[in-house]
Amino acid sequence: TPPDAGTPLEVLRTVFGYDSFRGQQAEVVDTVVGGGDALVLMPTGAGKSLCYQVPALVRPGTGVVISPLIALMQDQVDALAALGVRAAFLNSSQRLDERRDVEAAYLAGELDLLYLAPERLNVPDTVRLLERGRIALFAIDEAHCVSAWGHDFRPDYLTLAMLGHRWPDVPRIALTATATEATAAEIVTRLELQDATQFVASFDRPNIEYRIVGKDSPRQQLLTLLRTEHAGDAGIVYCLSRKSVDETAVFLNREGITALPYHAGLDGAVRARNQARFLREPGLVMVATIAFGMGIDKPDVRFVAHLDLPKSVEGYYQETGRAGRDGQPATAWLAYGLADVVSQRKMIDSSDGDAAHRRRLAAHLDAMLALCETVECRRVQLLAYFGQQAEPCGNCDTCTSPPQTWDGTVPAQKLLSA
Ligand code: ADP
Ligand code: MG
Ligand code: ZN
Numbered sequence: 001t002p003p004d005a006g007t008p009l010e011v012l013r014t015v016f017g018y019d020s021f022r023g024q025q026a027e028v029v030d031t032v033v034g035g036g037d038a039l040v041l042m043p044t045g046a047g048k049s050l051c052y053q054v055p056a057l058v059r060p061g062t063g064v065v066i067s068p069l070i071a072l073m074q075d076q077v078d079a080l081a082a083l084g085v086r087a088a089f090l091n092s093s094q095r096l097d098e099r100r101d102v103e104a105a106y107l108a109g110e111l112d113l114l115y116l117a118p119e120r121l122n123v124p125d126t127v128r129l130l131e132r133g134r135i136a137l138f139a140i141d142e143a144h145c146v147s148a149w150g151h152d153f154r155p156d157y158l159t160l161a162m163l164g165h166r167w168p169d170v171p172r173i174a175l176t177a178t179a180t181e182a183t184a185a186e187i188v189t190r191l192e193l194q195d196a197t198q199f200v201a202s203f204d205r206p207n208i209e210y211r212i213v214g215k216d217s218p219r220q221q222l223l224t225l226l227r228t229e230h231a232g233d234a235g236i237v238y239c240l241s242r243k244s245v246d247e248t249a250v251f252l253n254r255e256g257i258t259a260l261p262y263h264a265g266l267d268g269a270v271r272a273r274n275q276a277r278f279l280r281e282p283g284l285v286m287v288a289t290i291a292f293g294m295g296i297d298k299p300d301v302r303f304v305a306h307l308d309l310p311k312s313v314e315g316y317y318q319e320t321g322r323a324g325r326d327g328q329p330a331t332a333w334l335a336y337g338l339a340d341v342v343s344q345r346k347m348i349d350s351s352d353g354d355a356a357h358r359r360r361l362a363a364h365l366d367a368m369l370a371l372c373e374t375v376e377c378r379r380v381q382l383l384a385y386f387g388q389q390a391e392p393c394g395n396c397d398t399c400t401s402p403p404q405t406w407d408g409t410v411p412a413q414k415l416l417s418a
Contacts, residue, residue, distance in 0.1 A: 005057045008033060012054055015083055022047050024199045029054050032137055032171050037196035039143075040175040041184060043203050044318070045299075045325035048175040052139035053113065055173075057085070061134035062111045066118050067141045068154050069295040071272060073115045075279075080113060089115035090126065106133050118145075118156035127166070137171045138163050142294060144178035146190045149360060151290060151315055161192045172196070177321060178314055179203045179386040203317070203386050207324045208332050210378040210396040212371070215337030218307045219251050225305065225333055226257060226285070233302035234278070237287045238319055240308035240340075248307065249287040262288035293319060299326035305333045309340040312364035313371055313385045336372045341365070375403045 005011055008029045012018050021029070024040075025047055031038045032055040042048050056063025067073065073089040080087035088102040088111055105111050106129065120126045144150050146157040163172060174191055176183070179200075188194060213221065222237065237252075239245045242263040252259035260274040278286045279298055286292060290310075304323040310316040316334070324330030348361045367385060374381045377392035377399050384390075392399050 008054050008058055011057045012050070015057060015085060016050065016054075017083075018050075021050075023201055025051055025054075028173070028199050029058075031197050032173050033058050035169070035171050037171055037193055038173040039184065039187060039193055039196045039198045040173060041179055041199065042175070042177065042201040043179070043205060044177045044321035045205075046177075046201055048141070048177070051175065052137060052141075052173050053080075053085070055171075056113050056136050056139075059136035061109075061136035062106055063113045063136045063139060064130065065113060065115045065139045065141060066121070066157075066160060067115055067295070068118060068145050068152070068157075069142070070117050071275065072295050073117075076115065085112050086110055087113040087115070090120050091115075091117040092119070103129055106130075109134060118154055118160065121162070122156060122159060131166075135167060135170050137173060138167070140172065140174040140191065142176060143174035143187045143191065144176040144183050147178075147183050147186045149186075150178065150183065151311070152294060158190060161190065164192050177318065179317070180314060181387055183314070203388055204379065204383055204390060205321060205324065206393070206395070207327055208320060208330050210320070210332045210382070212334045212336050212378065212397060215307075215335035215340070218335040218337075219248060221335055222248075222305055222307065222333075223252070223255055223257075225303070225331075226252075229331065230303050232283045234283055234298065234300055235285050235303035235305065236293065236301060236319070236322060237285060237305045237307060238290060238310075239287065240289070242289060244307065245287050245289055252285060252287065257285055258283070259285040259287050262286055262292040264289065264291045290315060290319065293322050296322060297325070298322075300328070301325065301330065302328075303331040303333060305331075305335075307335055309334070309336055309344060309372070310368055311344065311361070313367045313382065314364075316368060316371070317382065317386075334372070341369060374398065 008026070012021060023046060028038055028040055028051040032052065040048055040051055052063055052065065070091045070093060073091060077087045077089055088105060090099060090102055106114055140160055142152065145152045145154040146160065147153060172193065174187055174193060176187065237248060239248055242265045245261050245263045249259045249261040260278060262271055262274050278284050301323045304320045310319065320332035323332055344365055348358055348365065351358060351361065371378065371381050375398060378396040379393040380390050
């Protein structure tokens with residue numbers, strides 16, 4: 001039998017080196033340690049990983065973590081190993097002998113955490129393997145990937161309800177930073193988490209300054225932003241198309257700003273290298289499509305810039321949320337123009353899928369437009385979209401420089417008095 005790991009707080013301090021739990025972490029950990037299911041909705045950077053890592057160490061057996069982030073598994077496992085946590089992963093990138101070693105360690109009870117890509121669970125061998133060992137808990141990270149309507153949909157997530165059928169006594173914890181009630185409801189239904197305790201944190205990110213500007217020559221506008229406010233800072237620039245990513249990266253490099261491209265059309269090795277450089281070298285700019293960013297834990301991203309209109313408020317929130325994870329001031333900057341709206345409407349009209357699907361896409365776009373067009377506090381509007389209330393923040397563009405609204409009273413009075 002493994003040595004007794006101690007209480008959650010002892011594990012937090014001795015293994016992870018932190019003094020205290022943050023926010024609702026302690027309650028989540030207690031629920032899972034006690035064998036209960038949990039659904040955790042917390043923004044990026046809140047510290048969702050510890051919500052399953054600590055219980056995995058406290059409970060006997062291995063914590064099995066389902067994650068779509070294959071490219072990050074090695075980094076995650078290395079980081080845990082550096083803390084003395086016995087962690088490993090199984091995914092398609094491994095050689096057979098590497099896989100055999102991990103399987104043997106699991107069966108010998110020598111793993112605290114085992115990361116699995118979701119498609120592994122559709123392989124009968126993997127299920128049989130898991131059945132022969134002892135499981136402390138299942139953690140389903142990035143649980144919004146189960147949502148067929150989200151842009152991170154992974155069909156393999158749909159089969160994860162089977163975990164509750166095969167292992168009814170093993171607690172399950174699902175975690176995501178996607179906050180809408182519709183997504184949460186879909187997670188509960190599809191993962192059959194009706195009995196899970198829900199933990200919902202505030203989705204406010206007070207250190208992020210939201211700014212949405214009229215788009216006229218977006219690359220020049222971006223350059224001005226970088227030169228005036230973010231010289232030497234690390235940041236992410238999102239573009240809609242791969243072509244635009246490539247061109248923007250070339251443009252920035254020509255202007256003396258080191259920028260790396262990232263999109264699904266690039267060779268896997270190039271993508272991995274650019275991601276690794278962005279994480280390790282200070283002050284680099286990543287120019288990317290939305291293929292980049294999920295699960296990236298880089299604390300000092302000082303700005304996230306959108307050169308094109310995001311397709312939904314969820315997407316915008318996720319992408320901007322990658323700025324300022326360290327709590328220091330950060331900028332979320334978006335260039336917004338009507339041409340984007342027109343082209344996105346055309347794309348929706350000509351998209352595959354039924355009328356209901358197109359209506360949904362159009363509703364997502366409309367909510368994004370409402371955020372761009374609002375004269376109220378952006379933060380109030382953003383949080384309202386996620387069903388949360390806030391006071392005007394004093395730290396977004398509409399708060400600090402209220403847009404000029406047309407006041408017809410004065411001209412009307414002049415007209416009447418003439
Ligand atoms: P999320 O998955 O919610 O985006 P992570 O689990 O990646 O967030 O954690 C974000 C950062 O916060 C990590 O660097 C982590 O070490 C740190 N962190 C989490 N919980 C605590 C805590 N209780 N005390 C100090 N730092 C913490
Ligand atoms: Mg996470
Ligand atoms: Zn505001």
